[in-house]
Amino acid sequence: MIGPLLQLQCVTIRFGGLTAVSEVDFQIGGRELVGLIGPNGAGKTTVFNLVTGVYQPTSGAILFAGQPTANLKSNQLARLGIARTFQNIRLFASMSVFDNVRVAVQLHSPHGIRDALWRGRGFREGERAVETQVMELLEIFNLGRFRAANAKSLPYGDQRRLEIVRALATRPKLLLLDEPAAGMNTTEKVALTQLIRFIKDKFQIAVLLVEHDMQVVMGICERIAVLDYGIKIAEGSPAKVRADPRVIEAYLGDELKIQN
Amino acid sequence: MDNAAKRFLFAAVALAVIVSLCSSYFNRYYLGVAIDVGINVILAVSLNLINGHTGQFSLGHAGFMAVGGYTTAKFALLLQGQLPPWAQPLIFVAGLLLGGSMAAVAGLAVGVPTLRLKGDYLAIVTLGFGEIIRVIFQTTEAFGAATGLTGIPHWTNFAWTWSCAALTVFVVACLVNSTYGRGFIAVHDDEVAAGAMGINPVRYKITAFVIGAFFAGVAGGLYAHHKQFLSPGGFDFLKSIDIVVMVILGGMGRTVGVIIAAVLLTILPEALRGFAGYRMILYSLLIIILMLTRPQGLFTFGRAAQRKV
Structure with a gap:
């Protein structure tokens, strides 16, 4: 396939006066494992819902396998090859x-x-x-x-x-996992990390992981994008993101303080 | 179970025909009640597809029944004198199909605009719709207006009723017990998750409404040719609630339970005739007791996961 599997082009969504996601550019390749992180309320789940057709962007475009996904419903997106899990399990x-x-x-x-x-x-x-x-x-x-x-x-x-x-x-091409580690203990998190890696290799698909838990994200993602107040503030390898001062300030800083 | 389902259908139809052939040996009153039971089984099982399996709380089933009943009856009254007697069953079957189809169209007309509504809201809208239908028949001169439609030929017998009931059970059970039909239950359980799994909730809901309404229409047609008289008052919201009670009592989404509940709730008021004035009080009391003691449905045993026909 030519070009990225999923592409967000300058995506913005407003709910009334609130801009939940602002001009986010982001893409995922065919078999990539990408993490999307950010503090609470940063707009991670909103991005997730934009990609899965729950919300329509106010401006900007989302392309899946080169095809615009505007106005497609979630069941049509599933047919194209986007599958998801839910933050609060919905079996x-x-x-x-x-x-x-x-x-x-x-x-x-x-x-x-x-x-x-x-x-x-x-x-x-x-x-x-x-x-x-x-x-x-x-x-x-x-x-x-x-x-x-x-x-x-x-x-x-x-x-x-x-x-x-x-x-x-x-049979998706892209699997979106919305905080899969939520509510898990350390042992379960390790097992989950192995499971995600196994899925990516076995089924040869792209995975977008929206996660709060740094241990999980840093351990498996090839690339990480960081959101804060709806704006993408950093993107790159786990090592690069971890060292980025803006990320530390927005997100990790709080966590480090708590840990100390 | 595939061939078993077809075998069930053929066996049930054959049994219905045999019983019907022997009908001169039976008490006419009991036979009449047996036909009432069959009609209510059709109504309850078809409503179960909408309310139970797909989880769309509809209170408009009597409305669909009225559409089917009036269409079938009017069709028969128009053609009755003009065709030779041997064509009678043909008119009847054509009339039932026409009545069912008209009710299905009505189901589509209700289903499409109400798709966004859930739970209580949907119940209120379908209730209103049922009342609108009733009022339309009550004011239309061609359908006898408030006096009702009289002189409908007595064509409904045991065989027709129970064959239609068997067909309804077959269709609903076969639909739900397939990979395709699990979509109805998925929509019932969680619409958002169903959508994410590629299920089109809109299409499933409309399908449920159309199929449910079709069989309600057929039941209406059978009812018309059984009672030989149709009055708009017979299709008020109390009739819808009667059917809903059968579905709830039988256990939402449980075909066998719903059938048994339909049988019980039809026979019960008849059996209580001896109590004369206190009959409806006793009937209501029994329903209250049943709901209190078995809120999960009268005939729901074991776990909810074991969905059987």
């Missing part, structure tokens, strides 16, 4: 672990309403193929043993993983 609460993933696999299933009613051979084979795909995905992430359990009955860390599996089941 389908009344469904089993298996069905949560099955819903996502449906995106690429050719069988619609007529096949579901006619139940011919093509439909039955299709359903079996879907089942195989779901089980393969669940097995890769060691969730196979929970297949029949209710999604919300899983331990917290497993729910987070299931949400990632569900997103992967849509």
Whole structure:
């Protein structure tokens, strides 16, 4: 593919008088693992919602694989290859672990309403193929043993993983993770770091990680962009960002003070 | 389960026809109640697709039923004298399909403008819509206005009713129990997450409304040819609430539970006839007790995850 996978060009969004994100330029390459960080209220999740079609930018453009995404709804973006997880886990609460993933696999299933009613051979084979795909995905992430359990009955860390599996089941080109480490302890964070790296290598996709936790971001991201009050104040390798005085002032400074 | 579903459909239709052929041996009153039960099963199971599975709280089901009922009845009254007697079943089937289709169009007309609404708001709008339909029939001279439509031929029998009920159950169960149909439940659980997974919530909601309304229309047609008389008062919001109660009592999104609830709630008022004046008090009291003791639905056992037909 020529050019970056995702490109934000001078993106601005205002809510009434508040400029939540201001003239942000940002891009992600085909198989890059990029982090987006910033203090609370910096506009990280807003950027996230802009990319996933929840909000439309007031000005500027977002391109995915060279195509403008203006006015596309989140389900259309999912079809293009953007998948996401949610900061506060949003699994389908009344469904089993298996069905949560099955819903996502449906995106690429050719069988619609007529096949579901006619139940011919093509439909039955299709359903079996879907089942195989779901089980393969669940097995890769060691969730196979929970297949029949209710999604919300899983331990917290497993729910987070299931949400990632569900997103992967849509066969994305770009996976957006919204604070995946939120509420995790140190051991779980280490496991999460390994998991994200594994996903990127195994599925050969780009990952955008919006994260609060420096340990996770610094450990795995190839490139980091820093937001503060809706403005991008720095971008570069983890080492470069860590050394940037503006970043230290805006974000790390507070944390360092607390640590001392 | 695929062939099992089709086998269920054929077996149910065959059983309905056999029972119907033997109908002269049965008590006419019981047969009438059995047809009432069948019609309510169609209404409850079709509403369950909208309210239970897709989570769109609709109070307008009686409105869809009215559209179907009046269309089917008017169609039959217009054609009745002009065609030979052997064409009767054809008129009936065509009328039911027409009634269902008109109700589906009404479902589309309600579904599209109300897509942005959720929960209570949607309930209020659909309630208003149902009342509008009722008032339209109440004021239109061609549909008998307030006096109602009389002289509708008695064509509904056990076989037609229960075949339609079996078809409704088949369609709703097959839809929901497919990878495609899990989308309805996804929309019910979390619309935002469903959208992010490539599900088009708008399309699923409209589909649910259209299919649900279609079967409500068919039920209306069966009702018209069963009672042989239609009055607008029979389609007021209390009728919608009756159907909603069946869905809630059966357990939202649980087809088998909803069927059993529809059967129980139709038979119960009949069985309580002996109590005369206290009948409706007892009926309401029983519903209150049931809701208090089994708020998750009368026939919901085990965990919510085990969604079966």
